Structures are given as C-alpha cells and as structure tokens.
Amino acid sequence: MSDHSHSIVEHQFDDMAQQKETTTLAMWAFLLTEVLFFGGLFGAYTMLRHRFPEAFAVASNSLDLTLGAVNTAVLIGSSLTMALAVHAAQTNKRKQIILFLVLTIALGSVFLGIKAVEYSHKFHEHHVPGASFSFTEVPDWVDPATLSYNVENATQMFFSLYFAMTGLHALHMIVGVGIMLVMIWMAYKNRFSEHYYGPVEISGLYWHFVDIVWIFLFPLLYLLGRHFGGGH
Amino acid sequence: MSDHVVSLKVYVGIFLALMVLTAVTVWAAYLDLEGPLNTVVALSIAIFKATLVILLALLMADYISRPWQVLGQGW
Numbered sequence: 001m002s003d004h005s006h007s008i009v010e011h012q013f014d015d016m017a018q019q020k021e022t023t024t025l026a027m028w029a030f031l032l033t034e035v036l037f038f039g040g041l042f043g044a045y046t047m048l049r050h051r052f053p054e055a056f057a058v059a060s061n062s063l064d065l066t067l068g069a070v071n072t073a074v075l076i077g078s079s080l081t082m083a084l085a086v087h088a089a090q091t092n093k094r095k096q097i098i099l100f101l102v103l104t105i106a107l108g109s110v111f112l113g114i115k116a117v118e119y120s121h122k123f124h125e126h127h128v129p130g131a132s133f134s135f136t137e138v139p140d141w142v143d144p145a146t147l148s149y150n151v152e153n154a155t156q157m158f159f160s161l162y163f164a165m166t167g168l169h170a171l172h173m174i175v176g177v178g179i180m181l182v183m184i185w186m187a188y189k190n191r192f193s194e195h196y197y198g199p200v201e202i203s204g205l206y207w208h209f210v211d212i213v214w215i216f217l218f219p220l221l222y223l224l225g226r227h228f229g230g231g232h
Numbered sequence: 233m234s235d236h237v238v239s240l241k242v243y244v245g246i247f248l249a250l251m252v253l254t255a256v257t258v259w260a261a262y263l264d265l266e267g268p269l270n271t272v273v274a275l276s277i278a279i280f281k282a283t284l285v286i287l288l289a290l291l292m293a294d295y296i297s298r299p300w301q302v303l304g305q306g307w
Contacts, residue, residue: 065258080247087292204292208286219275224261224270
C-alpha cells in the first residue's frame with residue numbers, strides 16, 4: 001500500500017481494504033433501511049389499489065405518460081453516467097470523474113425539472129389532495145352506480161400516494177445531487193486515486209438505488225390502468 | 233483489493249437493455265390482458281430492470297470478481 005493511500009485510512013481502520021469493506025457494507029445496510037422506508041408507501045399503495053381499482057386506474061390515466069416515460073429514460077441515463085464516473089475513478093481519470101458526475105447531476109436536474117412540470121399540471125387540474133381537490137374526468141367505462149365507494153374521493157387517495165411517493169423520491173434525488181456536488185469537489189481537489197475511490201463508489205450505490213425506486217414507481221403510478229376502457 | 237475494471241461495453245449494453253425494457257413495459261401496459269396479468273407483466277419487467285441496475289452497481293464494484301473469503305479469517 002502506498003503512502004498516499006495510507007494517509008486516507010481513518011484511524012479506526014487497520015487498512016484500506018477494511019475501511020472499504022466497512023463503508024460499503026454500511027451503505028448497503030442504509031439502503032436496506034431505505035427499502036423499509038419506501039416499503040410502507042408501496043404497502044399502502046397495494047392495499048388501497050386493491051380496494052379501489054377503478055379509481056386508481058382512472059386517476060393513473062390522468063398522469064402524463066410521455067413525461068413519465070421520458071423521465072424513466074433520463075434516470076436510466078443518469079445511472080449509466082454514474083457507473084462511468086465510478087469507472088473513471090477506478091482507473092484514476094480525474095477529468096472524466098468530474099465530467100460524468102456533472103452529466104449525472106445534469107440528468108438528475110432534468111428529471112426534477114420534468115417532475116416540477118408534472119406537479120404544476122396537477123395543481124392546475126385541481127388534482128392535488130386538499131380543499132380544492134376535484135376529479136371530474138371519470139370516463140364512461142366507470143359506472144359510479146355499480147361501485148361501493150365514491151370515485152372522486154378514492155382518486156384523491158391515489159393522488160395522495162402519487163405525491164407522497166414521487167415527492168419522497170424527488171427528495172432523494174435532491175440529496176443525491178448534493179452528494180454528487182461533494183464528489184465533484186473531492187475529485188477537483190484530487191482526493192481520489194485507483195487506490196481510493198470508495199466515496200464515489202458508495203455514492204453510486206445510492207444513486208442506483210434511487211433509480212430502482214423509480215423503476216417501480218413508473219409502472220405502478222403511470223401504467224397500471226392504461227388498458228382499461230379500450231386503451232388510448 | 234483488485235483493480236477490477238469492467239469493459240465499458242457492458243455498461244452501455246445494460247443501459248440499452250434498460251431503455252428497450254422501458255419501451256416494452258409502456259407497450260405492454262396498453263394490452264388488455266386477462267385479470268391481474270397486466271400487473272404481473274409490469275412488475276416482472278420492473279423486477280428485471282431493477283436486477284439489471286443492481287448488476288450495474290455490482291459490476292461497478294468488484295463484488296462479482298473478487299475471491300470468496302472465509303468469515304473470521306485473520307481475526
């Protein structure tokens with residue numbers, strides 16, 4: 001182990017390998033608690049969708065599928081640039097680390113921007129749960145008389161989950177952008193080498209996790225229900 | 233700690249597979265399948281996509297290529 005790499009081993013660790021194992025395991029443990037965190041919302045979604053399937057379908061169909069799909073692609077692209085940033089760190093290419101982290105932040109920002117546009121549409125349509133909520137776009141294939149519940153009220157539950165889940169996800173994206181800014185700063189200060197790139201790697205794990213959450217949110221919130229009422 | 237570096241082609245391949253699967257899941261959502269089958273298809277594709285992203289994360293690190301160690305060794 002070179003002197004350079006030895007100097008960045010925190011005093012509680014024997015060596016670099018032990019430090020890297022420990023920090024990586026810690027990130028995996030944190031991500032498991034994140035699964036529990038999001039899991040509660042996914043559980044609520046499952047229960048309520050099972051109880052109010054028609055309302056969830058019509059409310060889901062009111063979301064902008066194009067924007068949702070574009071955002072999915074944008075986020076997948078950011079996972080690629082993140083992986084390339086880690087690759088650059090492992091091969092000690094400082095300029096490339098910075099370039100790919102900047103691209104990751106740029107794609108993350110595009111995602112958040114599109115999300116803001118979607119939220120804005122929902123505010124204008126009065127689809128935000130609360131006192132001014134109203135959902136009048138109930139299509140013909142839903143006959144309120146045959147349902148045991150009020151469709152408008154139940155769509156409000158879908159939108160509550162929509163804002164809670166995508167909001168929590170967006171919060172994680174914002175935190176991720178902050179983490180990447182710190183990584184860019186560390187790369188700029190030449191902190192990383194082929195012997196020391198753990199911070200970039202575990203930041204990458206976090207970013208991929210946030211991508212995975214969206215991979216599940218996208219079909220659950222945007223897609224399920226599209227086939228009702230003759231499709232398009 | 234091995235200096236494990238995966239070919240860039242693998243990353244791009246996984247990225248392209250994820251993009252194709254996104255298109256497939258949107259297309260499949262409009263098919264009127266029997267009963268809960270739409271949900272099953274959508275979630276199966278999501279699980280497959282999540283697996284690919286995890287693979288991306290695992291390849292990034294050296295989890296797959298490094299040798300297995302016996303726990304407790306050297307304690």
